[in-house]
Amino acid sequence: AQSVSQHNHHVILSEAASLELGCNYSYGGTVNLFWYVQYPGQHLQLLLKYFSGDPLVKGIKGFEAEFIKSKFSFNLRKPSVQWSDTAEYFCAVNSDNFNKFYFGSGTKLNVKP
């Protein structure tokens, strides 16, 4: 089975601080990578995704992520967080070779105003 690891379970930042959330996956083949965000009390929404091309992808709300194939990583970044970014963030992977998504355990981000 594939696995997705998110090493930071809970991150607390002040507004305007920079953010980087780690994500590593185990599958060695071609993958599609996703970051989802879940705001308090809401369902998951897509933040950004990578499937080919430029390994630096930009998503909504100023988020970006970099795919580093040699490290099996897809870290999420934002240069300056806002209080409204308080949410839980999930990394996910799928592949054209298997009909499932695999999610990481999530990182809860708490941004202090």
Added chain:
Amino acid sequence: DAGITQSPRYKITETGRQVTLMCHQTWSHSYMFWYRQDLGHGLRLIYYSAAADITDKGEVPDGYVVSRSKTENFPLTLESATRSQTSVYFCASTAEVGPYEQYFGPGTRLTVT
């Protein structure tokens, strides 16, 4: 445009009772998924379906049953609910598996007493 809906949104039931969670999508997506979300575990796949009458197990299928007689509906049944099945359940759908995002429903919070 209703998208993907789940019912009920909240449910309290007793140990040993049968419970069915409903999921309905209006996009005619081929793939549908059921996840449970628990603290510290992120999202875990229970069952998924590639099309009507085609279903397959995910990571944690024990104690659950699914069916998919129509493309738009994917009910999840807990045959004999246990306290360990207390969780938030999310349904999701996607047109195809590949570089396509999953769309999530609002979730059902189930408590088994």
